[in-house]
Amino acid sequence: KQEVTQIPAALSVPEGENLVxxxxxxxxxxYNLQWFRQDPGKGLTSLLLIQxxxxxxxxxxxxxxxDKSSGRSTxxxxxxxxxxxxxxxxxxxxxxxxxxIFGTGTLLAVQP
Amino acid sequence: xxxxxxxxxxxVKRTGEKVFLECVQDMDHENMFWYRQDPGLGLRLIYFSxxxxxxxxxxxxxxxxxxxxxxxxFSLILESASTNxxxxxxxxxxxxxxxxxxxxxxxxxxxx
Numbered sequence: 001k002q003e004v005t006q007i008p009a010a011l012s013v014p015e016g017e018n019l020v021x022x023x024x025x026x027x028x029x030x031y032n033l034q035w036f037r038q039d040p041g042k043g044l045t046s047l048l049l050i051q052x053x054x055x056x057x058x059x060x061x062x063x064x065x066x067d068k069s070s071g072r073s074t075x076x077x078x079x080x081x082x083x084x085x086x087x088x089x090x091x092x093x094x095x096x097x098x099x100x101i102f103g104t105g106t107l108l109a110v111q112p
Numbered sequence: 113x114x115x116x117x118x119x120x121x122x123x124v125k126r127t128g129e130k131v132f133l134e135c136v137q138d139m140d141h142e143n144m145f146w147y148r149q150d151p152g153l154g155l156r157l158i159y160f161s162x163x164x165x166x167x168x169x170x171x172x173x174x175x176x177x178x179x180x181x182x183x184x185x186f187s188l189i190l191e192s193a194s195t196n197x198x199x200x201x202x203x204x205x206x207x208x209x210x211x212x213x214x215x216x217x218x219x220x221x222x223x224x
Contacts, residue, residue, distance in 0.1 A: 034213065043116075043202055043215035044155075089154070099170070100145075100213060104154040 002027045004092055006103035013080055014111050021075040021106045023090035028068045031093040035064050035075050038087045038105070047088075048075070080110045114139045116216035118203050124222045131190040133219050135203030141214075143206040144186035146170075146178065148199040149218075155202065161186055193223045 003026045013019050023033070032051045036044040048057045048064040050073070056065040063076040073090055087107050091100040119134045137144065145160040147170075157170030159178040167178050175197060179187045190197055203216040 036215075041218070041220075043217045044204075046212045046214070049212050091155075099157060099160065100155075102147075102155040104152065 002030075002092060002094060002101045004090060004101050004103040006088075006090060006106050008106060009104070010107040010109075012109040012111060015080060015082060017080050017110075018076070018078050019080055019108075021077070021088050021108070023073040023075070023103055025071045025073075025092050025101075027094065028071050029094055030068065033064075033066055033073050033090060033092050034100070035062075035073075036089045036091065038089060040086075044089065077108075080108075082110050082112050084108060085110050114141075114205070114214040116203055116205050116214050118201075118216040118219045120219050121217065122220045124224060125190075125193050127194060127223055129193050129223075131193050131221065131223075133188040133190075133201055133203075133221070135186045135188070135216055136184050137186075137203075137205040137214075138184065139205065139207065139214075140183065141205040141207045142183075144180065145204040145206070145213075146176075146186065146188045147202045147204065148172070149202055150199050158188065158201075190221075193221075195223050197221065198223045 005024045034049045035047045038044045050057050050066045061078040066073045087105040089105040091102040115138045117136045146158045147155040149155045156172050161167045161180045177189045201219045206213045
């Protein structure tokens with residue numbers, strides 16, 4: 001059974017710092033991996049989608065990498081800003097059912 | 113932009129009541145999902161549907177049922193609400209496979 005883990009559970013950094021969020025999964029037979037942002041009391045917003053054949057995806061200050069063989073993905077945020085404060089979740093999709101298995105998220109606080 | 117609308121943002125219901133949570137999407141997507149999100153447990157899949165009148169159980173279907181009579185609408189039904197169903201419920205939609213998934217804003221349900 002696929003399990004997705006995110007470490008750390010919470011992270012606090014000063015503004016301007018570059019940071020890395022980690023996601024690991026136990027079954028490497030994934031279809032794709034997505035990173036999401038969730039603001040308090042809100043739904044999830046998709047940030048980046050990496051297909052299983054890809055190694056990384058970039059969007060603005062965000063870069064996500066995928067290493068299927070080791071069961072790991074990282075989300076790199078450059079030059080962090082207070083507006084980046086949110087919970088970041090990763091999810092993997094496997095098989096034809098399109099079911100997503102989510103990690104429990106990393107709560108990020110960027111201090112001004 | 114894809115729009116996923118959950119009509120009820122905040123509900124308070126009594127134990128034993130029948131509860132309907134409605135979700136409507138405007139992008140003609142085949143796949144729709146219902147998740148619940150609880151602190152420390154992350155998002156867990158309740159039910160999903162890959163076509164009209166089609167449904168499949170997710171990881172925690174007990175105590176829930178769903179209805180998909182039209183492609184754009186996916187309803188989650190709690191036949192007899194219980195206090196352990198107090199949670200945030202998230203609806204999501206996906207076109208085909210391997211694509212970005214879109215979430216609604218969530219419905220906060222409190223069962224007293």
